Amino acid sequence: MDSRRVVLITAAALLLLSARFAAQRPATAQAGAPGSARTAAPDDYTGYWVSEVTEKWRFRMLVPDKNDYIQVPLNPEGRRVAALWDPAKDEAGGEACRSYGAAALLQVPGRLHITWQDDNTLRLDTDSGTQTRLFRFGGSPPANEKPSWQGYSAATWGGDEPRDRRDGQGGPVQDKEGRLVVDKAQQRTADYLQVVTTRMRPGYLQKNGVPYSANAVVEEYFDVFSDPYTKNTWLGVTTLVTDPQYLIEPLIMHAHFKKLPDASGWDPTPCRANEPR
Amino acid sequence: MGSDAMQSKRTALILVLLLVASRPARAQVDVTGEWSPRVYNTHMDIGDYTGIPINEAGRLRAESWHPDQLDLPENLCRPHPIDIGLRVSVSQLRITTESDTETRQPVGLRLHVAWQEPEQVIYMDGRPHPSANAPHKWSGFSTGHWERNTLVYTTTHLKEAYLTRTGVPKSERSTVTTRVHRYGNLMTIVFIINDPLYLTAPYIRASSWIFDPTQIIPPFPCEISPDGTIIGAGKVPSFMPGKNDILADFATEYGIPLEAALGGEETLYPEYIKKMKTMKVAPRTSTEHYRRAQ
Numbered sequence: 420m421d422s423r424r425v426v427l428i429t430a431a432a433l434l435l436l437s438a439r440f441a442a443q444r445p446a447t448a449q450a451g452a453p454g455s456a457r458t459a460a461p462d463d464y465t466g467y468w469v470s471e472v473t474e475k476w477r478f479r480m481l482v483p484d485k486n487d488y489i490q491v492p493l494n495p496e497g498r499r500v501a502a503l504w505d506p507a508k509d510e511a512g513g514e515a516c517r518s519y520g521a522a523a524l525l526q527v528p529g530r531l532h533i534t535w536q537d538d539n540t541l542r543l544d545t546d547s548g549t550q551t552r553l554f555r556f557g558g559s560p561p562a563n564e565k566p567s568w569q570g571y572s573a574a575t576w577g578g579d580e581p582r583d584r585r586d587g588q589g590g591p592v593q594d595k596e597g598r599l600v601v602d603k604a605q606q607r608t609a610d611y612l613q614v615v616t617t618r619m620r621p622g623y624l625q626k627n628g629v630p631y632s633a634n635a636v637v638e639e640y641f642d643v644f645s646d647p648y649t650k651n652t653w654l655g656v657t658t659l660v661t662d663p664q665y666l667i668e669p670l671i672m673h674a675h676f677k678k679l680p681d682a683s684g685w686d687p688t689p690c691r692a693n694e695p696r
Numbered sequence: 697m698g699s700d701a702m703q704s705k706r707t708a709l710i711l712v713l714l715l716v717a718s719r720p721a722r723a724q725v726d727v728t729g730e731w732s733p734r735v736y737n738t739h740m741d742i743g744d745y746t747g748i749p750i751n752e753a754g755r756l757r758a759e760s761w762h763p764d765q766l767d768l769p770e771n772l773c774r775p776h777p778i779d780i781g782l783r784v785s786v787s788q789l790r791i792t793t794e795s796d797t798e799t800r801q802p803v804g805l806r807l808h809v810a811w812q813e814p815e816q817v818i819y820m821d822g823r824p825h826p827s828a829n830a831p832h833k834w835s836g837f838s839t840g841h842w843e844r845n846t847l848v849y850t851t852t853h854l855k856e857a858y859l860t861r862t863g864v865p866k867s868e869r870s871t872v873t874t875r876v877h878r879y880g881n882l883m884t885i886v887f888i889i890n891d892p893l894y895l896t897a898p899y900i901r902a903s904s905w906i907f908d909p910t911q912i913i914p915p916f917p918c919e920i921s922p923d924g925t926i927i928g929a930g931k932v933p934s935f936m937p938g939k940n941d942i943l944a945d946f947a948t949e950y951g952i953p954l955e956a957a958l959g960g961e962e963t964l965y966p967e968y969i970k971k972m973k974t975m976k977v978a979p980r981t982s983t984e985h986y987r988r989a990q
Contacts (some may be wrong), residue, residue: 459804461844469965469966470965470966471900472747472963472964472965472966473747473748473749473899473900473901473964474738474747474901474902475736475738475747475965476738476746476747477746477950477952479746480746480956480963480968480969480972481950481951481952481972483950484950490736490738516933528965528966528969530966531965533781547966572853576723577879578844578845578879607724607725607845608844608845610844610846611877611879612846613879616835622774638876640879640882640884642846642875642877644843644846644875644886645886646873646888646898646900647850648871648890648898649897649898650872652911653900655875655884655886655902657877657879657882657884657902657904659882659904669725669734671734671882671904673901673902673904674839675886675900675902683929684967686966694968694969695912696966696969
């Protein structure tokens with residue numbers, strides 16, 4: 420084979436491979452101060468997104484009947500409280516936002532608008548219920564934080580915990596000062612958004628009054644990915660609600676959102692106790 | 697050999713070395729072990745195609761399905777393809793490393809699911825998928841790779857099957873892309889199902905499992921009854937087009953417009969809530985669910 424051709428073919432292969440790896444690299448080229456959460460973001464979460472309701476359709480696209488909670492691991496107290504649901508009373512009592520609280524907001528069909536409020540705060544607005552969630556990096560809830568529908572959300576980029584490495588005695592590998600030694604082989608790359616929310620006002624896991632308490636803890640995992648068939652960009656969210664007051668085990672829910680090019684279709688609505696959104 | 701040729705070969709050698717050095721990274725995350733399902737099944741009712749971007753051909757097939765088909769001898773021990781089995785059946789899951797039988801080197805991962813004990817090997821060693829004419833199996837043929845900490849694999853060569861337990865079809869031409877995310881002791885698997893015959897858009901759904909190293913997956917023996925024991929010999933229960941007299945029961949039961957209950961891409965989006973308000977809903981029945989809600 421002609422030697423120049425050998426070089427050309429090899430260079431082309433290298434170029435292709437480089438492109439493939441570039442596509443896998445974290446999109447860290449976002450504007451932001453050095454060392455900020457925004458700069459460290461593994462993916463771009465910002466933009467407009469719309470719910471695609473393929474999960475629990477009848478519980479989300481309609482207001483389910485009272486006592487219809489077949490997919491929620493309620494304990495007897497949870498069932499007792501669910502049976503007391505009265506949407507007219509919620510509307511009259513200024514409690515119409517109970518089904519738009521942090522634990523269930525992403526289950527409500529609608530659009531999201533995600534932006535960086537500052538270098539360490541990711542902001543999520545919804546058109547359904549006109550709610551705002553703030554994902555705060557590097558903080559913890561102030562002691563006097565008042566409970567609210569959206570609570571206090573502490574955010575981190577997850578997945579970069581180093582692999583475990585043991586020394587000959589079974590302990591972790593440490594340096595002379597007792598600090599963990601992490602070498603390149605142990606390092607991993609952060610690749611998802613993890614959010615833990617507390618300090619919420621009591622709310623509903625479903626529109627039909629299935630309760631969560633003020634002591635509930637909501638863990639969420641956000642992933643951005645593209646599907647190979649349509650090339651659409653998706654935001655997948657796994658939500659885990661822990662609430663021993665009303666649940667016999669944590670409730671796990673999923674929601675998927677398709678990325679939109681712009682704000683078209685953005686349709687702000689107030690909280691409504693007896694409407695799906 | 698001239699010096700130019702030598703130089704070219706040396707450059708090529710360096711490029712090849714660079715290529716080898718940049719081979720895909722090994723597994724970022726360990727997903728092997730015992731996983732206990734937190735899977736909430738849906739679509740348990742005839743006529744519930746909600747949330748599925750089904751097309752007319754898929755709907756026609758689904759409407760012809762009769763629940764007694766489950767009792768036909770050939771169906772009693774029929775497994776689901778593994779991607780569906782993980783979602784619609786008792787889905788305790790075990791993931792182990794798959795090694796080459798001769799070299800003992802790892803070549804991928806093996807999934808084992810409780811119900812009907814299907815197994816799926818995900819090859820991670822770069823081998824190609826077989827010819828389109830190769831046999832289709834319940835486990836299909838899967839190849840995978842890592843995208844940072846996410847295991848991504850594509851399954852082809854699946855047998856024709858169902859998307860739900862109530863007859864919504866999935867063709868042998870379907871392809872499934874699966875994304876496995878581990879978040880500590882929680883694992884979420886996202887299934888992206890592409891079916892050019894029965895869907896108008898990829899169907900995305902997810903389920904989660906909790907790491908449970910003490911989990912025991914029991915054996916799943918299954919015995920086929922002789923032909924004619926449950927259903928009359930030679931009969932295949934089904935509905936002719938337009939003759940399914942139980943198709944609307946689900947919609948009526950839950951107060952859903954029938955058109956909405958029968959799915960389609962449009963029904964997946966928030967705008968459809970407004971449209972449903974203009975649609976006819978059959979009077980509610982006095983069935984168990986309706987009474988419980990009063």
